[in-house]
Amino acid sequence: MTPGHHQAAEAPFDWEALRKYARDAMSRAYAPYSGFPVGAAARVDDGRTVSGCNVENAAYGVALCAECGLVSDLVAGGGGRLTHFTCCDRAGNILMPCGRCRQLLWEHGGPALLVDATDGVRPLAELLPDAFGPTDLTER
Ligand code: THU
Numbered sequence: 001m002t003p004g005h006h007q008a009a010e011a012p013f014d015w016e017a018l019r020k021y022a023r024d025a026m027s028r029a030y031a032p033y034s035g036f037p038v039g040a041a042a043r044v045d046d047g048r049t050v051s052g053c054n055v056e057n058a059a060y061g062v063a064l065c066a067e068c069g070l071v072s073d074l075v076a077g078g079g080g081r082l083t084h085f086t087c088c089d090r091a092g093n094i095l096m097p098c099g100r101c102r103q104l105l106w107e108h109g110g111p112a113l114l115v116d117a118t119d120g121v122r123p124l125a126e127l128l129p130d131a132f133g134p135t136d137l138t139e140r
Contacts, residue, residue, distance in 0.1 A: 082109035086116035
């Protein structure tokens with residue numbers, strides 16, 4: 001180490017720990033109609049971890065995606081910005097968020113939100129290009 005440079009390198013983000021939160025939430029999903037339980041988890045910029053699972057309904061179209069629960073957890077817990085996000089299927093494998101949920105994530109994480117994608121970690125801007133967002137309401 002160069003003398004005078006005593007700062008430890010920042011630890012890499014622990015994606016595996018975040019995936020464990022998502023799997024845990026997935027294990028409590030309520031998905032009796034699709035048989036497709038989903039879990040989602042995210043890190044917040046204040047260090048919190050938030051999570052959610054899908055919650056279906058006898059009126060099929062009313063189903064809540066796992067990301068809906070995650071966003072509710074975020075806001076009810078004091079808000080903040082999402083920095084890292086992961087989602088999983090029943091096998092615990094990475095699942096890409098549906099289109100509507102990418103929009104939900106955009107609102108609370110923006111273009112820089114890091115998403116645990118099946119082909120590697122990618123910023124949300126790549127997964128929701130030319131997104132409509134909060135600034136469109138104020139800048140036009
Ligand atoms: N689902 C999610 O929870 N999140 C997604 O991003 C994709 C889809 C849920 C909705 C429904 O309960 C089940 O997966 C099958 O579509």
